[in-house]
Amino acid sequence: MSTQQLPVVVIGAGPVGLAAATHLVERGIEPLVLEAGSRAGSAVREWSHVRLFSTWGEVVDPAAEKLLAPTGWTRPDPAAYPSGGEWAEQYLQPLADALGDKVRTGATVTGVSRAGRDRIVDADREQQPFVVHVEYADGREERVLARAVIDASGTWTTPSPAGGSGLPALGEKTAADRITYRVPDVKDPAVRARYAGRRTAVIGSGASAFTALAYLAELAESEDGTGTRAVWILRRGISGSTFGGGTADQLPARGALGLAAKAAVDNGHADAVTGFRTEAFERDGHGRLVLVGEDGRRLDPVDEVIVLTGLRPDLSFLDELRLGLDERLQAPVALAPLIDPNQHSCGTVYPHGHRELSHPEQGLYLVGMKSYGRAPTFLAMTGYEQVRSVTAAIAGDLDSADRVELTLPETGVCGGAGLFDTADTQPTDGGGCCAAPEPQLVQLLTPAAEGTAAEEAPAGGCCGS
Numbered sequence: 001m002s003t004q005q006l007p008v009v010v011i012g013a014g015p016v017g018l019a020a021a022t023h024l025v026e027r028g029i030e031p032l033v034l035e036a037g038s039r040a041g042s043a044v045r046e047w048s049h050v051r052l053f054s055t056w057g058e059v060v061d062p063a064a065e066k067l068l069a070p071t072g073w074t075r076p077d078p079a080a081y082p083s084g085g086e087w088a089e090q091y092l093q094p095l096a097d098a099l100g101d102k103v104r105t106g107a108t109v110t111g112v113s114r115a116g117r118d119r120i121v122d123a124d125r126e127q128q129p130f131v132v133h134v135e136y137a138d139g140r141e142e143r144v145l146a147r148a149v150i151d152a153s154g155t156w157t158t159p160s161p162a163g164g165s166g167l168p169a170l171g172e173k174t175a176a177d178r179i180t181y182r183v184p185d186v187k188d189p190a191v192r193a194r195y196a197g198r199r200t201a202v203i204g205s206g207a208s209a210f211t212a213l214a215y216l217a218e219l220a221e222s223e224d225g226t227g228t229r230a231v232w233i234l235r236r237g238i239s240g241s242t243f244g245g246g247t248a249d250q251l252p253a254r255g256a257l258g259l260a261a262k263a264a265v266d267n268g269h270a271d272a273v274t275g276f277r278t279e280a281f282e283r284d285g286h287g288r289l290v291l292v293g294e295d296g297r298r299l300d301p302v303d304e305v306i307v308l309t310g311l312r313p314d315l316s317f318l319d320e321l322r323l324g325l326d327e328r329l330q331a332p333v334a335l336a337p338l339i340d341p342n343q344h345s346c347g348t349v350y351p352h353g354h355r356e357l358s359h360p361e362q363g364l365y366l367v368g369m370k371s372y373g374r375a376p377t378f379l380a381m382t383g384y385e386q387v388r389s390v391t392a393a394i395a396g397d398l399d400s401a402d403r404v405e406l407t408l409p410e411t412g413v414c415g416g417a418g419l420f421d422t423a424d425t426q427p428t429d430g431g432g433c434c435a436a437p438e439p440q441l442v443q444l445l446t447p448a449a450e451g452t453a454a455e456e457a458p459a460g461g462c463c464g465s
């Protein structure tokens with residue numbers, strides 16, 4: 001069998017992996033989606049209680065919609081906001097069902113290489129198929145040969161630790177009984193009991209931290225008088241941009257998350273501790289946790305800690321392949337400057353495709369949430385456009401692969417660095433150099449078509465380049 005007749009292996013049946021498989025089917029190429037969880041959308045189901053800040057209209061891939069149409073699928077109201085659970089049940093599951101045996105669940109990819117070539121060997125490397133090592137939930141192992149590999153395995157399984165240095169704080173592992181790395185579902189009675197009437201530290205400053213603060217504030221209000229309280233730990237100081245773009249965010253629900261976090265602070269449900277880099281967790285006499293900062297500060301004891309300091313890509317199973325990753329973000333080198341929070345905080349990236357997503361190892365693509373490495377600003381619609389381009393490139397249709405068309409929304413928080421905490425690298429308040437007054441349709445052409453449409457894209461300035 002020639003390499004061209006082999007399937008394209010897609011790792012992960014999340015929104016982006018399933019979209020990739022759909023595009024492959026549309027092009028007459030056989031996909032094989034390998035999903036570690038027991039059902040499609042396993043990662044999304046783990047945050048089923050969280051409401052998306054995107055509408056249905058923004059999280060359904062157009063090619064998937066076409067595949068689903070003949071199955072009698074009912075398209076949800078494009079203006080409504082799904083929860084993670086609704087996204088999985090009403091869209092990802094029907095899509096996986098429509099793809100049928102092209103999606104295998106309980107199939108964890110634990111290694112990818114070139115057949116007969118470890119990462120050192122050059123000879124005929126590109127002529128060899130990929131070999132994908134799969135471990136099934138029932139204990140079986142298998143090697144699958146593939147003509148190309150699209151890794152859409154996300155970052156959900158590898159949350160960042162609490163430690164300010166990026167390493168786990170001292171004592172973080174032994175404090176596991178009082179720490180979670182997920183936004184808790186406080187509507188679930190068992191989870192509610194864990195946080196009601198307790199003092200909880202929330203570490204992080206992104207959308208998930210905002211959500212957790214808003215949930216704890218709601219809990220404090222509904223359990224009035226029980227003493228539910230949050231302590232919000234920020235590595236940097238509070239500025240106008242801390243709470244996101246607010247009403248300037250072109251995704252209003254995303255802006256509202258920051259405003260809800262602000263309200264939690266303003267209404268006295270959360271005390272903010274700024275410039276605090278967690279060095280250690282210690283216990284008080286009652287087993288509660290005392291957070292110790294790198295600067296020696298010791299905070300009053302807390303009952304629980306919610307760590308929401310970001311997610312990281314799991315690169316362990318790609319170790320035998322030649323990746324071209326940026327040393328900061330662990331994102332593909334050509335993509336990283338577009339999304340690097342050291343450069344800009346607005347999270348606005350011009351649409352990109354197979355060229356930005358390629359690696360020295362030809363035929364391998366990291367897409368979806370994983371393609372952003374440690375950058376926090378990924379949107380599903382970005383992933384859908386990525387896989388449209390990548391699958392066109394795999395099919396040899398470079399015209400289509402290079403024609404990237406998409407409107408991406410602005411966050412309304414732009415200008416300057418978004419990561420560090422000294423005054424001179426603080427982001428400026430909303431507006432900034434990349435706040436486009438209106439959403440724009442940008443068309444990004446191939447490098448060969450230099451100096452034309454790329455200049456019209458909002459790629460210039462701090463946010464796009």
Ligand SMILES: Cc1cc2nc3c(=O)[nH]c(=O)nc-3n(C[C@H](O)[C@H](O)[C@H](O)COP(=O)(O)OP(=O)(O)OC[C@H]3O[C@@H](n4cnc5c(N)ncnc54)[C@H](O)[C@@H]3O)c2cc1C
Pocket residue numbers: 011012013014015016017034035036037040041042043044047050051052053054059107108109110152153154155156157208317367368369370378379380381383
């Ligand atoms: C709480 C939360 C809210 C979000 N809200 C929005 C929003 O409102 N709008 C928006 O556009 N984006 C949002 N995002 C960002 C992003 O769109 C989603 O995270 C989206 O699920 C990313 O899709 P994905 O397919 O890249 O990865 P995932 O959804 O993480 O899917 C990856 C899949 O790969 C599987 N997998 C992992 N490792 C392996 C392996 N080794 N072998 C086989 N399978 C594996 C996982 O089980 C999982 O099913 C949100 C993210 C989070 C965490």
